[in-house]
Amino acid sequence: MEYHNKPRQQQQSLEPLVVMMPSPGKGHLIPLIEFSKKLTKNHDLGVTIVIPSNDPPTAAETTMVRDINHIFLPPVPLSDLPSTPKVELLISYTIHHSLPSIRRALQSIAYSSRHRITAFVVDLFGTEAFDISSELNIPSYIFFTSTSMFLSFFFQLPHWKATQCESDDSTKLVQIPGCVPIHMEDLADGFKDDEILNAMIQHAKRFRLAQGIIENSFLELEPGTIKELQNVKPGRPPIYPVGPLANMVNDQTKLHGNNNDHECLRWLDEQPCGSVLFVCFGSGGTLSSAQIVELALGLEMSEQRFLWVIKSPNDKVSSGSFFNVNNNILNDPLNFLPKGFVERTKGKGLVVSNWAPQAQVLAHESIGGFLTHCGWNSILESVVNGVSLIAWPLYAEQKMNAVLVTRDMKVGLRPKIGEEGLVEREEIGIVVKMLMEGEEGKKLRHRMKELREAAIEVVGENGSSTKQIEDLALMWKNG
Numbered sequence: 060m061e062y063h064n065k066p067r068q069q070q071q072s073l074e075p076l077v078v079m080m081p082s083p084g085k086g087h088l089i090p091l092i093e094f095s096k097k098l099t100k101n102h103d104l105g106v107t108i109v110i111p112s113n114d115p116p117t118a119a120e121t122t123m124v125r126d127i128n129h130i131f132l133p134p135v136p137l138s139d140l141p142s143t144p145k146v147e148l149l150i151s152y153t154i155h156h157s158l159p160s161i162r163r164a165l166q167s168i169a170y171s172s173r174h175r176i177t178a179f180v181v182d183l184f185g186t187e188a189f190d191i192s193s194e195l196n197i198p199s200y201i202f203f204t205s206t207s208m209f210l211s212f213f214f215q216l217p218h219w220k221a222t223q224c225e226s227d228d229s230t231k232l233v234q235i236p237g238c239v240p241i242h243m244e245d246l247a248d249g250f251k252d253d254e255i256l257n258a259m260i261q262h263a264k265r266f267r268l269a270q271g272i273i274e275n276s277f278l279e280l281e282p283g284t285i286k287e288l289q290n291v292k293p294g295r296p297p298i299y300p301v302g303p304l305a306n307m308v309n310d311q312t313k314l315h316g317n318n319n320d321h322e323c324l325r326w327l328d329e330q331p332c333g334s335v336l337f338v339c340f341g342s343g344g345t346l347s348s349a350q351i352v353e354l355a356l357g358l359e360m361s362e363q364r365f366l367w368v369i370k371s372p373n374d375k376v377s378s379g380s381f382f383n384v385n386n387n388i389l390n391d392p393l394n395f396l397p398k399g400f401v402e403r404t405k406g407k408g409l410v411v412s413n414w415a416p417q418a419q420v421l422a423h424e425s426i427g428g429f430l431t432h433c434g435w436n437s438i439l440e441s442v443v444n445g446v447s448l449i450a451w452p453l454y455a456e457q458k459m460n461a462v463l464v465t466r467d468m469k470v471g472l473r474p475k476i477g478e479e480g481l482v483e484r485e486e487i488g489i490v491v492k493m494l495m496e497g498e499e500g501k502k503l504r505h506r507m508k509e510l511r512e513a514a515i516e517v518v519g520e521n522g523s524s525t526k527q528i529e530d531l532a533l534m535w536k537n538g
């Protein structure tokens with residue numbers, strides 16, 4: 060029987076179910092897990108997460124979703140693709156080649172005698188699957204995992220031409236509705252590449268097909284942009300700001316197992332309050348070998364305590380760990396540090412290979428600052444913990460996020476890139492010291508504490524984000 064032909068009466072007796080589909084990457088999966096938890100725990104609404112990927116699930120991914128109904132789709136091999144792939148195209152490629160298995164997964168749930176799917180929620184790269192939800196008569200939504208600023212830019216994209224990004228003048232200003240103007244050089248990298256731009260325009264054109272767009276942000280964080288996005292305009296679906304949906308400490312233990320034993324948390328226990336800079340470039344970010352050396356020597360020059368999550372370098376792309384295809388994971392990242400660095404900084408600094416329980420680290424009272432690649436989840440996790448930032452964007456929309464953090468939110472410092480294309484050790488030393496000890500650092504911390512208060516308020520019992528989730532849950536329960 061066709062799902063959409065099930066008699067209304069029969070459909071109403073079935074349990075409502077929301078199906079979510081993140082695109083590949085932990086930065087897309089984690090906020091959808093947080094959203095699912097709110098729907099299931101607070102609203103007793105069933106959720107199944109359908110997960111496309113390129114590799115069989117890792118142990119970390121399996122642990123992350125263990126308390127949620129989920130389906131890992133068959134991996135799409137990337138072996139035919141170039142060895143220096145572009146992240147945005149790889150993600151789009153994976154979704155495109157997963158369409159047959161997405162269809163099978165949705166059909167098997169939709170035709171079951173237990174559930175009626177009342178919403179299909181994808182992220183910004185998942186809109187190609189709207190054809191399938193539409194065939195099955197399932198309402199489609201987008202969960203936008205990045206900033207409202209980036210969402211506002213997405214609505215401009217269908218009118219955008221590659222030539223607009225090909226300006227020699229990198230200081231030319233781009234006006235995104237509701238936002239402060241940003242320099243051309245700070246636009247998401249992909250928009251300067253024809254192939255990526257065209258793929259993104261295709262995604263953006265399908266945004267209007269969604270019944271609503273759920274955003275992981277809140278008014279106090281991006282007031283101008285959210286107000287602008289909430290203006291009713293033809294072709295623009297309603298916007299639901301539900302953020303910050305961030306990986307929180309209590310839940311982190313569930314996500315990654317019992318991390319209380321992680322060596323970095325034990326080390327943090329021994330450091331003075333607010334004294335440690337956390338350095339981490341997200342799930343996919345990598346530095347070049349030369350940049351690793353500069354960062355190490357810069358941290359040393361700053362004379363501050365630090366906890367650094369280091370990945371093996373990649374001299375071609377700065378997203379070297381996003382997909383495993385290009386990352387030499389066999390090399391111990393510590394081998395790329397300058398000679399004698401670990402010994403010289405012993406006691407004052409700790410270097411951890413590849414992964415640390417970030418949410419627990421940021422919640423630790425010894426943490427006084429965060430040097431981040433500006434992934435949106437990392438920024439939100441800093442906000443909920445009141446930790447001010449050093450913005451070191453690497454790829455995707457991270458430069459736009461860095462502008463937001465430093466110029467709009469005013470909670471971070473951004474080091475300058477030197478002539479060789481590297482952030483040099485002297486600059487790192489100065490900026491780190493300024494954040495951790497300087498007057499400017501104090502102001503940023505103060506502002507971040509204000510944002511933290513606002514974040515606590517909006518996700519509280521009567522908060523605006525709680526209310527938005529309630530409205531969505533009610534609509535999806537009765538759908």
Ligand SMILES: O=c1ccn([C@@H]2O[C@H](COP(=O)(O)OP(=O)(O)O[C@H]3O[C@H](CO)[C@@H](O)[C@H](O)[C@H]3O)[C@@H](O)[C@H]2O)c(=O)[nH]1
Nearest residue numbers: 086204205341342343414415416417418434435436437455
């Ligand atoms: O050692 C680590 C590294 C990361 N994380 C977690 O992994 C997530 C990383 O997310 P995010 O900070 O957003 O970075 P990416 O994984 O790089 O996220 C991708 O997705 C984001 C949301 O769309 C975009 O903002 C980024 O540019 C894009 O690279 C966060 O929850 C971190 O707490 C850890 O727990 N331990």
